[in-house]
Amino acid sequence: MLNGKHAIVTGGGTGIGLAIARALADQGAQVTITGRRLSKLQEAAGPNIHPLEMDVQSEASVVDGIAQAVEARGPIQICVPNAGIAEGRAILKTDLDFWRDMMATNVDGAFLTIRESLKSMTTTEWGRVIAVSSIAGIKGLKGAPTYTASKHALLGLIRALSADYAKKPYTFNALCPAYVDTAIVSSNVDSIMARTGMSADEARELMVGVNPHGRLITPEEVADAALFLCGPNSGSMNGQAIQIAGGEI
Structure with a gap:
């Protein structure tokens, strides 16, 4: 289904990111997986899966890394900003360093990854941005105000981009697992x-x-939702927060 497509998955060496990378690769995509630990990425590498050391908190690292990936495997047509920090902390125990570190990964990192990916995606006639948010992007997660705020922000970014590109052949959606x-x-x-x-x-x-x-929930359940958003009849799914949460509403 995805032969000839180039995908990038941040935080692709483990967990949900790796499950999505494998699902895309199984459908023929060339998948660049990124993260800060090259050894972990190399362990995850396989047919059609290519490791790239990249720190989403660093603008220079994202700009350079995505440029390298595009040079090696062509325009990015599937962008999966998945890298994230998930940690709860009561607000009265939250210092500014904790807040900024989580925002730098969960929000800034996604913004930079999407921005740089769009530079090549928009030279093509098809593209998918699939952000990995959380059920905390839709509702308040008790004991995790910083995490909840970051995932709400990510969902807002996705919805704004879906409006910006509504008449273009690119879609922007978020997966919101529990x-x-x-x-x-x-x-x-x-x-x-x-x-x-x-x-x-x-x-x-x-x-x-x-x-x-x-x-x-299994990582593969989340990956299958991502795969659907890359399918042939997915073009009208845009600006959505797709809950993979076992019935939670």
């Missing part, structure tokens, strides 16, 4: 245990319980 079975959940278990004194099982169940269907 708790997904990734390493981020494991790190959040440790964080919840430290803050509340819960056991590991109790902390994990707290997150599983947010998903109405009573289980963690």
Whole structure:
């Protein structure tokens, strides 16, 4: 389905990003995966999946990295800004460094990735931007005001771009999963245990319980939603926040 297409997935070495990269590669796309740890990206590399060290918090790194990817594999036609920080902290315990670090990755990083990708995408006749937001982009996530604000901002960016390019052959959508079975959940278990004194099982169940269907979402479920947005009948899906949340509304 995607033969001849070049995709870029930030944070593509693990979790949701890697699942999306593999799904796109399986459909024939050449996929550039980026992240700050080259060794992790190299472990994830495979047929049609190409590692590129890039820090989305750095404008110079994003500009140079995406230019290298375009030179190597042609215009980017599928842009997946996935790199993100997910951590809860009460607002009275939130300092400005914590706030800025999360915004620099979750908002600035997505903005830079999309901006630089569009430079080549808009020279083609087809393109997809698929941002990985969160259920926290739609509702307030208790105990995580900074994270919630960052994911709301990302959704606003996507909706504005969908309006800007509504009559062009490019779509802009956001995936909004609830708790997904990734390493981020494991790190959040440790964080919840430290803050509340819960056991590991109790902390994990707290997150599983947010998903109405009573289980963690798999990265592949999120990847399949991304794949649909690249499909032949996806052109009228634009400016949407697609919930992959087990029925949460």
